[in-house]
Amino acid sequence: AQSVAQPEDQVNVAEGNPLTVKCTYSVSGNPYLFWYVQYPNRGLQFLLKYITGDNLVKGSYGFEAEFNKSQTSFHLKKPSALVSDSALYFCAVRDIWSSNTGKLIFGQGTTLQVKP
Amino acid sequence: GAVVSQHPSWVICKSGTSVKIECRSLDFQATTMFWYRQFPKQSLMLMATSNEGSKATYEQGVEKDKFLINHASLTLSTLTVTSAHPEDSSFYICSARREASGRVYNEQFFGPGTRLTVL
Numbered sequence: 001a002q003s004v005a006q007p008e009d010q011v012n013v014a015e016g017n018p019l020t021v022k023c024t025y026s027v028s029g030n031p032y033l034f035w036y037v038q039y040p041n042r043g044l045q046f047l048l049k050y051i052t053g054d055n056l057v058k059g060s061y062g063f064e065a066e067f068n069k070s071q072t073s074f075h076l077k078k079p080s081a082l083v084s085d086s087a088l089y090f091c092a093v094r095d096i097w098s099s100n101t102g103k104l105i106f107g108q109g110t111t112l113q114v115k116p
Numbered sequence: 117g118a119v120v121s122q123h124p125s126w127v128i129c130k131s132g133t134s135v136k137i138e139c140r141s142l143d144f145q146a147t148t149m150f151w152y153r154q155f156p157k158q159s160l161m162l163m164a165t166s167n168e169g170s171k172a173t174y175e176q177g178v179e180k181d182k183f184l185i186n187h188a189s190l191t192l193s194t195l196t197v198t199s200a201h202p203e204d205s206s207f208y209i210c211s212a213r214r215e216a217s218g219r220v221y222n223e224q225f226f227g228p229g230t231r232l233t234v235l
Binding site for chain 1: 120122148150157158159160162165167173207209211213220222223224225226227228229231
């Protein structure tokens with residue numbers, strides 16, 4: 001079965017420190033992977049995606065993610081966290097059985113709290 | 117580009133009434149749109165895939181007669197919650213899959229969400 005796991009409900013970091021939000025996936029074949037961010041009472045904003053190519057993907061707001069096929073992971077990273085990065089982060093993988101529609105399978109979300 | 121709007125942003129209604137939520141792709145066409153439901157501090161639950169010009173595809177456990185979806189044009193999908201009850205209170209989010217110049221984008225673009233409260 002296809003799935004996405006975000007093992008941490010919450011990640012706390014101090015402003016200026018590097019941050020990592022973890023994501024692992026389980027799909028057959030080559031995965032299409034995505035990260036989204038959600039601020040309170042708002043929809044999701046697209047951060048970055050991995051389809052093919054370089055394993056290190058750079059996205060919006062200084063975020064990047066590294067695709068690791070052997071570990072089936074796609075962790076989100078940022079070298080220096082900002083208080084404004086505090087939000088709910090979702091990892092997602094495209095459902096291979098619905099690839100014609102682009103249906104996504106979402107992880108359970110990780111709350112990132114950046115403290116000044 | 118790739119902006120998706122939702123209207124209304126919030127709505128309060130009485131139990132038993134119906135509520136319509138609109139999802140529009142403002143600067144692109146979308147053959148496919150998605151409707152999600154989100155409970156506080158939880159992940160998104162896909163309710164249905166909305167297909168322009170054809171019937172929506174509902175996820176298992178979602179009542180199609182209660183959550184009516186119409187995707188009448190390439191830029192508009194509507195979700196109607198019929199005979200709403202307090203347990204239907206939730207945050208409803210739509211997304212659209214962007215298509216332009218023969219290319220279909222892999223990422224979905226999300227609307228800002230609609231907060232529904234049923235009294």
